[in-house]
Structure formats: structure tokens, C-alpha cells
Amino acid sequence: MSATQPPSTPGRPTSGSATPKLRPVSDTDVRIEYHTIHGYRRAYRIAGHGPALLLIHGIGDNSSTWKEIIPMLAQRYTVIAPDLLGHGRSDKPRADYSVPAFANGMRDLLVVLGITKVTVVGHSLGGGVAMQFCYQFPRFVERLVLVAAGGVTREVNPALRLVTLPGVSDALTLLRIPGVMPTLNGIARTLVSLPHVPGVPTGISPRRALNDHEDLLRVLGDLTDPHASAAFVRTLRAVVDWRGQAVTMLDRCYLTERLPILFVWGEFDTVIPYDHALIGHAAIPHSELATFDGAGHFPFHDDPERFVQVVTGFLERTTPVVFDPQNWRYLMSTGGARAEEFVGDEQTVGAVLEAMENERSAT
Template identity: 50%
Template sequence: MRDLLGVLDIDRVTLVGHSLGGGIAMQFAYQYPERTERIVLVGAGGVSRSVSPALRAASLPGAQLVLGMLGLPGMRTPTEAAVWALRHLDHPLGRDAEDLVRIVDALPDATSRSAFLRTLRAVVDWRGQVVTMLDRCYLTAGMPTLLLWGGDDVIVPVEHAQLAHEAMPGSRLEVFDGAGHFPFHTHPDEVLRALREFLADTEPAHWSAAEWRALLRRGRVAGDG
């Protein structure tokens, strides 16, 4: 991301990250605060340990074989039947089923599936998420931050949004009732409204190296304790 911005001759950005991308956005802001104006996290990973059992299962040995089988001829019909059943049983996962199938379809060969699983296993194992940003959330003091979450997200539960909101000084939180892990698909107008209002109402952060260094040395928000 840093190198891409350099090629595009863009010095500073507002970062919008979804799911694993939310964790990447946080890591970018942590490493390059002087290049980050705002942060928008959508159903972001990296907050707390709990995560969907499906992602825990994907971190186990043999997951690559299962993903490969989903792409075999004849598997489309039972997959579509499972999506239909989840929807009509009003299971929360039904809201995200089509998007999850699309993600699997986007992994057409063994190389791409292996890359996906290596990335997943770097942050998730059978116990859940193994990384957290909570110990560095105080560094968002002075960094406009927006949290957008689906109220029925079963991939990264909405409780994570509450934890992050409490840990991030001055952050905003919007929860979309009836939305799952992909609120920008199921509630596009509401998500776009929230994003536009956030951009209009906030001033971009301007971090200097000295300010960042002072925050790190204090290890807490100025004025606490």
C-alpha cells in the first residue's frame, strides 16, 4: 500500500478497510501515521479472539482440500441449496452466504487457495483470532476513526465493534440492523451516507514524528491518569 501510494504520487489518505483489510488499515496507520488522515473500519478483524467457527475450521489442516472440493464440477448445486436453506431459515449466516461463496469462487487454483489460507492462519487458529489491536488503540487519539458494523455479523461479531469503540478515543460507531459481515452490499445507501458524513464532519489528522514518539513513550492518551 505504501509503495502504491508512492507510485500514484499520493502522500496522505483516508483508509477504509473491511474484515482482514481493517486489520491491514490499522497496521498501515500504526506504521505510517504521517500518511494517514482518517481510518474507517468495516467489520474489521484483529479486535478480540472470538471469530466465526468457519474461519477457525479454515485454519485447520485439510482446509485446502475442502476448498478445492468446493470448486469441483457438481458442487455448485449443493452449495446453492445450502445458501437457499440458510436464507429461508433466517440464519444470520444467510445474509453473507452469497458473498462467502463468491470469495471461494475467487480462489480458482491451488496457488490462490494456499495464499488465502496462509494469510488466514497468520491471524486465526482453532482458538480464534490470535492478534489484537486493543493494546495500541490509544494511538488513534487525534486520528478520526469510524467503525461500521453489521448488527448480525457472525464472522466478526458486533461485540468487537463495541470493544474497539471504547478503546479508540473519539471514534464513531454505526451499527446497521439486519446487516451481516458485508453491510456495504446489503445496506449500501446507509454505509455511503455514514462514510460521506464522516468525511465531511472531520478534519484529517496531521501527525508529526515528534507527536507520535510522545504518544508511544507515554503509552496512553494524554491526560489519562
């Protein structure tokens, strides 16, 4: 562990130098720009000056998900927030929507922009893309921030597993029928107002059980576009099947030995369970973990100011890694992660070993 990076306590945010309260700059400083790369138009938001931050959104989402935090981060950093291919304002061709392909797209955009070093911040699927980017293009990466990231273990929201089944994905076409989305919004508001949601264990409030409903309905609303819907299904099937998430980053986490890493997770994430934060943190002993109490899958929406303070604090107290090809070769030659290096209680370490045994990255 770097001497500049304090140890963390699983499940709680690490302490560090105090970060002053940030005042958002004008929204006009955030620009939406486009580049055509390999024949496809790529959209991205960009703002600020200074060291580069690459913000990667989740499946079905787009760069607007970061709109509250970009102006605050842009006071100190150059912030690049792309719309992944098939998402947002980027083109939506019949193309490769695998995690490695998305990582390639991030590399290509950075090359076009002339940026050679970045801290990568990935949310949900974007966390999996961020980890893959670090593996494929380590020379670009200075630090890594994983926000409710996919690609830790198999477990994921059952609805996502269901959509991967043959024929079920066709039901997404129902979203295009007038009145369907307003009806779904109304049902969600009604359930949240109930004292108890049927099928949810007693003691869990409706708001907690439906913590992420507003953001998930927002994402569903974007899938009324048939091209966006098709890209969503292709992307989902690349990473999830009926059993859950199909790949894990844990078999290669040993390669992050010198890379500063921060996990950020909501306590009540209904998409990717909070346990994944503990497992990832256990598998990467030098990592830090910031828990957002009461938050769901979008902690940067629940408390954007605190999210920015956590991220900027991490950036300030850690030293950017400089890629060392000899060290990379040594790490790969030694055979990977060893169980005795994991941290956490017996149950958490057991979960790491089980994930590494049952799920493997094929790329």
C-alpha cells in the same frame, strides 16, 4: 476529542450535517489498472477526483466488492481500491501474506501513484491491514474507517478457525470439483427458506443466521483457483489459528489519539461479531460508531447508499490529522492505553482489558 467531531452513542450512528442523496456516476469512470511492483503485478480500481480514499477488501475477496459504492464516492473523492496480493486480479505468488506485508503493499502502491495522504477504509481483514497501515505509515493517514474489521479480539467465525488446522485446508480442493459450488448454493437457499435452521437458537430466523451466505459463497467461488486457494490459506494462517484471531490492535489504539476514526458494523455479522464494534469503540473513546440494523458482515452491500452517506458525513465533519512526530514519540513514551480512559459499560470495558491481556500484536 476534536470540537468538529460530535460524541457518539455506542451501538447507534452518530448524527452530523445532513448529506445530500448521491447519484451514482457512470460505471465507465471506474478503471481497472495495473502496476508491477517488486516484480509482482498489482491490480486496482480507481475513479474520481479530490481527496484520496483507499478501500481495502477482506480475505478471499477483491476490489469488486466495492463496485456499488465506488461510483458514488468518486463524485467527491479519488477512490483507490486495490486487489491485495494473492487476491482478485493481482498476482498470487508464494509470498508473505501477513498483515504487515499487506500494509507495505498499500504503501508501495500509493508511492507509485504519487499519493501522500489518504483516508483508509478497511473491511474485515482489510480493517486489520488498515490499522497496521496507520501504525507503520502514520504520515500517510488522515482518517480511518473500520468496517466489520478484524483484529479487535480473538472471536471469529468457527469455520475460519477450522480451516487453519493441518489437513483441513486441503478440503478447499473439493471446490474445484464440477457441481460442488452449485450444490452449496442450493443448500444455502434451502436453509434460508426453512422456518428454522437446526442448531440455531429458537427465535433466530434462518435469514439472520445465514445473513452473509451469498457473499461468503461468492468468496468461496473464487477459491476454485488453486493459486487463490493457496494464498487464502497463507493469509488466514497469518491472522487466525485454532483459538481464533491471533492479533489485536487494542494494545496500540492509544496511538490514534488525534486520528478521526469511524467504526461501521452490521448488527447481525456472522463472521466478526457486532460486540467487536462496541469493544473497539470503548477502547478508542473519540471514535464514532455507525450500526447497520439487520445487516451482516457486508453493510456496504446491505445498504450502499446509506454506507456512502455515513462515510461522506464523517469525512465532511472531521479534520484530517497531520502527523506530528513529537506527539507520536510522546504517546509511545507514556506507556500506552490506560483503563480509566475507556468508555462503555463494565462488561464492555472488561472485554477490552481481557483482549489486551490475552492477545497482543507481535509487529
